[in-house]
Amino acid sequence: MGLVDQHVGSRIRQRRERLALTVEELACLVATHPEAIAEYERGDEHASAQELTFIADALGVPVLYFYDDTAEPAAALRSSNAVSVCHRRA
Numbered sequence: 001m002g003l004v005d006q007h008v009g010s011r012i013r014q015r016r017e018r019l020a021l022t023v024e025e026l027a028c029l030v031a032t033h034p035e036a037i038a039e040y041e042r043g044d045e046h047a048s049a050q051e052l053t054f055i056a057d058a059l060g061v062p063v064l065y066f067y068d069d070t071a072e073p074a075a076a077l078r079s080s081n082a083v084s085v086c087h088r089r090a
């Protein structure tokens with residue numbers, strides 16, 4: 001894919017890692033497959049506007065965060081409750 005997809009994917013990975021989430025945990029929160037998240041992070045696939053909205057919600061950031069390096073989230077807290085819900089579903 002293009003440079004924008006690579007940049008967006010890099011921002012997804014940065015935020016996910018900052019929250020100490022695994023690819024599997026984020027995929028659960030977004031209700032998608034881990035491979036889809038990995039493909040977005042590598043820039044191999046283009047995430048739709050809907051997917052980016054779901055990912056942004058799960059990571060606690062505005063969608064703009066993925067496009068703008070200066071858009072930092074207000075709070076950098078991990079939602080352990082949301083992750084534990086995913087573990088119970090598995």
